[in-house]
Amino acid sequence: MATSSIPYWWEAAPPAALPQVAVKRKCDVVIVGAGYTGLSAGLTLARAGRDVQIFDRQRPGEGASSRNGGIASGNLRPSYRQMVRRFGEVRATALQAEAKLAREDLADFIGREAIDCEFQIAGRFSGAATASAYEGLAREADMLRKNLAIDAYAVPRGEQRRVLGTDFYHGGMVRNDIGGLHPAKLHRGMLQAAQKAGATVHGETAVLGFRAKDAGFEIETARGMVQADHVIVGTNGYTDGVDPWLRRRLVPVRSRIIVTAPLSNNLMAELMPKRVMCSETRKLHYYYRPSPDGTRIVFGGRDGTIAGEPAWPTDNLRRALTDIFPVLDGVDITHSWFGNVAMNRDMVPRIFSRHGMRYAAGYCGSGVVWARWAGQKAAWQVLGDARGQSALDFRPPAAVPLFNGKAWFLPVVFAWLTLQDRLNHPRRPRRQAGAP
Numbered sequence: 001m002a003t004s005s006i007p008y009w010w011e012a013a014p015p016a017a018l019p020q021v022a023v024k025r026k027c028d029v030v031i032v033g034a035g036y037t038g039l040s041a042g043l044t045l046a047r048a049g050r051d052v053q054i055f056d057r058q059r060p061g062e063g064a065s066s067r068n069g070g071i072a073s074g075n076l077r078p079s080y081r082q083m084v085r086r087f088g089e090v091r092a093t094a095l096q097a098e099a100k101l102a103r104e105d106l107a108d109f110i111g112r113e114a115i116d117c118e119f120q121i122a123g124r125f126s127g128a129a130t131a132s133a134y135e136g137l138a139r140e141a142d143m144l145r146k147n148l149a150i151d152a153y154a155v156p157r158g159e160q161r162r163v164l165g166t167d168f169y170h171g172g173m174v175r176n177d178i179g180g181l182h183p184a185k186l187h188r189g190m191l192q193a194a195q196k197a198g199a200t201v202h203g204e205t206a207v208l209g210f211r212a213k214d215a216g217f218e219i220e221t222a223r224g225m226v227q228a229d230h231v232i233v234g235t236n237g238y239t240d241g242v243d244p245w246l247r248r249r250l251v252p253v254r255s256r257i258i259v260t261a262p263l264s265n266n267l268m269a270e271l272m273p274k275r276v277m278c279s280e281t282r283k284l285h286y287y288y289r290p291s292p293d294g295t296r297i298v299f300g301g302r303d304g305t306i307a308g309e310p311a312w313p314t315d316n317l318r319r320a321l322t323d324i325f326p327v328l329d330g331v332d333i334t335h336s337w338f339g340n341v342a343m344n345r346d347m348v349p350r351i352f353s354r355h356g357m358r359y360a361a362g363y364c365g366s367g368v369v370w371a372r373w374a375g376q377k378a379a380w381q382v383l384g385d386a387r388g389q390s391a392l393d394f395r396p397p398a399a400v401p402l403f404n405g406k407a408w409f410l411p412v413v414f415a416w417l418t419l420q421d422r423l424n425h426p427r428r429p430r431r432q433a434g435a436p
C-alpha cells in the first residue's frame, strides 16, 4: 500500500482555501500567522471589539497547527530542577503552575466554544528508557502530586502492560491531566470562532515586511500595505526571512508522524489498553497515541532531515515503532508527513516584545496547549488587560550562534543524541529477510 504524505488529520479537516476578501488599509491589529497562536490572539481581540486582520502565507492551519500529534500536554522540556538553575525558583514554580492552568484552560475553551475536536483527557504514559530514568519519573510523579495536585503515579516495569502493551521500557509514569484531540479539527473550530467574532483572516497572503511609524506600524503584505496600531507575530516554526531577528532565535526542527493502517480491536486492546497518550525519556524521544477513533497508532518523532522528502525518516520511525511493539513488524503505514516545531535555546515557550511588536513562540513541540494560551495572553497584553501577565513573558530567547534560519547543524546534533540513546537502550536486531 502506498504511503500518503498528506497528514492523516486532513482527511477529516483539510486546511481551507479561504475566499480572498479585500485587505483593509487600516486596522487596529495585524497578526502574522493563522495557526493556533494567531487565531487565539485574533479571537480574543475581535471579541474585545478590535478590528483585526490575520495574515498567513499558506492556507490557515497549513503550518504545524493541523499537522501535529494532538497531544495536549503543555509540556515544559526542562525539568523543574533545570528551570530553577536557569531562571530561579520563583519563575520555575510559576512556569509549572501556568502549564497546569493552560491545560485546564484549553479544556474549558473547547467546551465553551463547543469545538468538536474529539478531545479526551485520557492521561499520558511516559516510558523510562533506563532504570535510573524510571527513578526520575517516580520522583516527578511525587512532585506533581504534592506541588500541583496532579493525579500522577509511577508504573513499575512488571505492571507496565496494564497501561501499554510493551516490555520496551523500564516502567514509567502515568499522569491523568493530559489529553488528546484531533488537531486539525481544533484548528478549524478556532478559525470559525475567530471569523465569527469578526476577525478577518487572509489566507495565502504573506506579510513581506513591517516598519514602526510614529504611532503604530506599516505592514507590507502580498496584497498591499496596511497601517495598524499593533502587530502580533505568531509564525513559530514557519518564521521566514521577514523577521531576521526572530529567525535567529527559533530553530525550525522537522518532526514526522506516521500512521498505521487500522488494527483489529483485539490488537489495539493489547497494545493500548488504556488508550493513553505516550511519550518517553529517550533524548530523541518518540510520542504516540491511538487515533481518536481508536483504530490506529499515530507515531511521531524526529524527521532528521532539513530538506526534501527522503524515504528514510519514515523507515526510521517504522523501525522505532516496531522496537516498541514488535508485533507491528510489517504493518502497513498509510500516512507519513512532517512539519516544523520551533526550538529555542532554553526550551521554554515565550511571549515577548521588541520595538513595540509582540511575539508568542518557541513551544518546543508542545504548542497544542501553549500556542493557544500564549496567543490569548499576547492579545490581552495589547488590550492592556491584567490577564496578559504570564510567567512566559520574560527576556526574548537568545540568538542561536552561527544560525540564520538554516539549521545546518541538526544532523550532527541528531547523530550525537542517537548515539547516546543507543548506548543506553540498544535496538533489537533487525529481522533478516526470509527469516521465520
Ligand SMILES: Cc1cc2nc3c(=O)[nH]c(=O)nc-3n(C[C@H](O)[C@H](O)[C@H](O)COP(=O)(O)OP(=O)(O)OC[C@H]3O[C@@H](n4cnc5c(N)ncnc54)[C@H](O)[C@@H]3O)c2cc1C
Pocket: 032, 033, 034, 035, 036, 037, 038, 055, 056, 057, 058, 059, 060, 061, 062, 063, 064, 065, 066, 067, 068, 069, 070, 071, 072, 073, 074, 205, 206, 207, 208, 234, 235, 236, 237, 238, 239, 240, 242, 255, 256, 257, 287, 300, 337, 338, 339, 340, 341, 361, 363, 364, 365, 366, 367, 368, 369, 370, 371
Ligand atoms: C509533526 C508535529 C507534531 C507535533 N505534535 C505535537 C503534539 O502532539 N502536541 C503539542 O502540543 N504540540 C505538537 N506540535 C507542535 C504544535 O503543532 C505547534 O507548537 C503549534 O501548532 C504552533 O502553533 P502556531 O500557531 O504558533 O504556529 P503554526 O501553526 O506553525 O502557524 C504559523 C503560521 O505562520 C505562517 N507564516 C510564517 N511566516 C509568515 C509570513 N511572513 N506571512 C504570513 N504568514 C506567515 C505560516 O504559514 C504558518 O501557517 C507538533 C508539531 C509538529 C510539526
